[in-house]
Amino acid sequence: MRPYNKRYVPRSLQKLLESPEAYMIMKDVSPFSLFQVGKIWTKYYALAQTIPNAVDLKEYSPHFNNMLIVGDIHGDFESILRITRPFFEKKVEGIVFMGDFVDRGEYGFLSIMYLIAMSLAWPDRVILLRGNHEDMSLNLIFGFYQELQRYFQNADIFDAVSATVESLYELMSLAAITPLDSVCIHAGIPKEPFKLDILNQIPKPHSDYSLIQDRALKFRLKDIFTQIRWNDPSENPDEHPEARSYHGFFYYTEPIVDRFLEMNNLKRIYRSHEHPRGNFQEIFPKKLYHIFSSSPNPSIIHEKDGAIYVRDLDFKILKKIKKKDPN
Template sequence: MSSAQENSEKIDAALRALNKNPEVVVHSRDYSIHITEDGQKVSTKSRVNNNVPPIANFKPTNEQLFLPSGIPNIQFLKQHFLQEGRLTEDQTIRILKMASDVLSKEPNLLQVPAPVTVCGDIHGQYFDLIKLFEVGGDPKDTSYLFLGDYVDRGSFSIECLLYLYSIKITYPSTFFLLRGNHECKHLTDYFTFKMECLHKYSLNVYKAACDSFNTLPLAALMNNQYFCCHGGISPELNKPDDLNKIDRFREPPTRGLMCDILWSDPVEDYDENTDDDDALFIPNSVRGCSYAYTFKAVSNFLTRNNLLSVIRAHEAQDAGYRMYKRTETMGFPSLLTMFSAPNYLDTYKNKAAVLKYGNNVMNIRQFNYTPHPYWLPNFMDVFTWSLPFVGEKVTDILVSVLNICTEEELDEDTPLDKGTLQRFNEGVADVVGTASAPVAPVKRTTPPTDANDEVDELTLKKRALRNKILAIGRVSRMFQVLREEAENVEKLKQITGGVLPKGSLLGGSDGLRQQITSFEEAKKADLVNEKLPPTLDEVKLQDQKREEELIKQIDDSVHKDSKIQRLARRYSNSSFKK
C-alpha cells in the first residue's frame, strides 16, 4: 500500500471518529477580530470610527440622477456628493453641457430683481456650500446671485460646479451665476481644478468644464440699483451696458474690460481716498494685471449711472464681508465685498457671509466652516504620501549597516570584476541623476600591464565604494526633505492651497514652518497665489531652476555631513590587500 493511500485512510478514519463523538469541539479563530494590547477587540470588517459616514462607493444610474423631465435630481445629487460619491463621465459631461446651453442664452449683463441672496467666492468648499444654502434659504424658494470663483484651491471643486449648475438648470430664472477670474483654463490648469478633474474623472470632463466657463455671464444689475461682478469696475467701463458689446465666449484676456471685471480690486487706502485725489485707476501690482480703483472712480461710476453701490467678491474677508467708504450723495457704502468660503484653505479662520436683499433692506448673514473629509495635497494617495518616510528609514538602515563593519572586515580581500565595477559606477550615476558628475574613467598614461590593471582595479573599487556611500547620502537627504514637507502639510497648504511652492524643497522643513496665527498672516502668506499665474513656459523654467538649486543644495548638504563623509573615507581608504 502506498504512503499516499495510507494517509488518506488515516484521515478518513479520523473524520469518522470525530463524527461519532459529538463531544469533540473544534475551536476556530475569527481572524477578522483584532485584539489590541489592552485586550480590546476590534472588528476589521467594520469602520474604525462609526461617526464618520461611509462614502457612496457606487455611481448612480441615469434614472437615479435625472428626473423624468431630463433635468438633474438636485436632492439626490446633494446627498450623493455629501457622501463623496461620483458620477459617470457621461453623466458629468451631460450636466456640464446642459448648463452651458442655459448659460449661453443669457446676456453678458444680467438683470436680477429683488429679493435675492448674493454670495461671494466658494472655491471648491462643497460642504460649506451646503451650509450656505441652509443659511441663505432653499433655492426652490429663494433667488440667488453668485459672483464667481466656484473652483480651485478647495478639494471639492467639481462637486461645487456640478451642484450649482444643476440648480441653475432646475431654476434658470431665479438662480444666477457670474464668472470669476478662476473660471478659466489658465488658472484651473495652474491651481487644483484640472488635477482634481483628472483624479476624479477625466480630461474630457475638464475640457467640458472649461467650455462651460466661457458661457458664464460677466456682471449683473441687481434691482437696478447695484452693479454686481466678481472683481470690480474698469477704466473702459463707462456704463454697465458696455459689457454687452464684448465677446465673453472665450478665455479671458490679460487686459481690457473683460479682464478688469474679473480681476480688478479697490486700492489699499480706498477708505482714506477723498474726492480731491486725482487718481481713478492705478496698475494692480498685487494681481499682476488689471487695475486698482479708487473711491473717486467708484463714486463717479455710481453717479454717472444713477446706482447705489458696487457689490463684488474676489478678496477674502475676515468677517466674510466688508463695507467700504460711504458716498456723500446717498450715504450708502460705495463698495461691498462678499466672501462665502469660511476658513478659506483650512487656514484663514475667517467667517463667510451672504447678503440677503429685499424690500430695500440689506441683511448680511455670517456662518462658520463645516468639517469636511480630508484630502492630501494634490490628491495624493497614502502610499505615495508615505514613500518619503519609508525611503528615509531604508537609507538610514543602509548607513547603519555600513557603520557596523569593523576595520578587519574592511581589510579583507574581496576581488571585484572590473566590468562589474564599471557597471556599478554607472548605476550610481543613474541613481543620483545630475546630482553628481559621472565618474570619469581612469586614463592610462602607460602601456597596459598586469600591475596597471591591479592599480586600476583598486582605484575603481575605492571610487565605486565612495560614490556608493555618497549616493546613499544624497538619496537620504532627498527623502528627508520630502518627509519634512509631509510633516508640514498644513504649512504647505496655507502657503499654496495645494500647489507646491517654487523652491519650497530647498530649505527643508525650515522653509515651511510658518506659524499662522491670524487672518492677516494667512492672507499675507498666500499673497503670491493672488497674482495672475505665470505661463506654461515660465513654469517649466521655474521648475528647472528649482531642480538645479535643489540638487546643489543636497550635494552641499552631503559634503557637510560628517557621518557620510567619514563612512566614505573609511570604505574607500581600506587597504584591499592581495
C-alpha cells in the same frame, strides 16, 4: 426641495440635487462620467444663451426681490449647502453667485456641478457669474486641475472632461443688477469706468470673437472682461490710475467707483475676490461692499423689500446695510 422641471436637468444632476451629502464621501471617485459631463454641458449651453452677460434681474424675473448675493466659494461644498438652505426653506427666492467656485477647497467639481444643477433646475431664480478662477490655466496652479486629474486617470478622458468644464466657464454671466440698483461683479470695475451693457457685446462662449470684426472693440471687450474679474479696490485716494494690485491688474479708487455708479445709475457694488479682506467689508461707505462666502468665516448679503442685510450661514443678521424704504 422646491419643484423644478426635470426636463431641463440631466439625471446625474437630479441625483446630486436630491442627496448632495452622499457625494461628499466619494473622495477619489468622480461623481460624474465624461458622458454625463457632456450632457450637462448641452443643457447649460442652451440655458446660458438665454441669459445676458449683464443680467438686469428686475427685468429677468420677479424672484430677485428677495435674494441672496454670494461671494467666493472655492470648493467649499459644505458652505454651499448652508448658503442654499434658506432658498430651499423658501425664506429667499433668488440667488446670485459671484464666481470663484473651484480651486483651493476640497470639492471644486462637486461645487460647480451643484451650482450648475441649481441654475438648470431654477433658471429664473439662480444666476452664476464667472470669477477669475473660472479659468483652467489658473486651476493648474490652485488645485482644481489636480482634483480633476485624480478623478480621471485616463489622459484622454481627463482632456475631454477638462475641456468641457472649461467651456462651461465660458457660458456664465459677468454681472447682475439687482432690483435695489446694486451691481454684483466678481472683483470690481476697470480703471476706465464703462456702461455695463457693453458686457452684452462679449460673446458666449466668452472667447469666441469670430463674429466681431472691429479690432478696437474686440480689444476693449477683452480688457473689460479681464479687469472686472481681477481688479482690486484701493483705499488710497492718491493711487495712480496705472498702479497695479498684487494680482498684476489695476486698482480702482473711490472717484472711479463714483463715476461708474453715476454712469450706470446704480447705488452700490458688491464684489468678492480678495480673501484677505475677510467675510465682509464696507470698502467705500455705502458704495462698495466686499463679501466672502467660503470658510473660515463665510457671509452672504440679503436684499429684501428695500432692506439690505449681511448674514451668516445660519441666516443670522450680522449687519444692516440699508433700512427698508418708507411706505
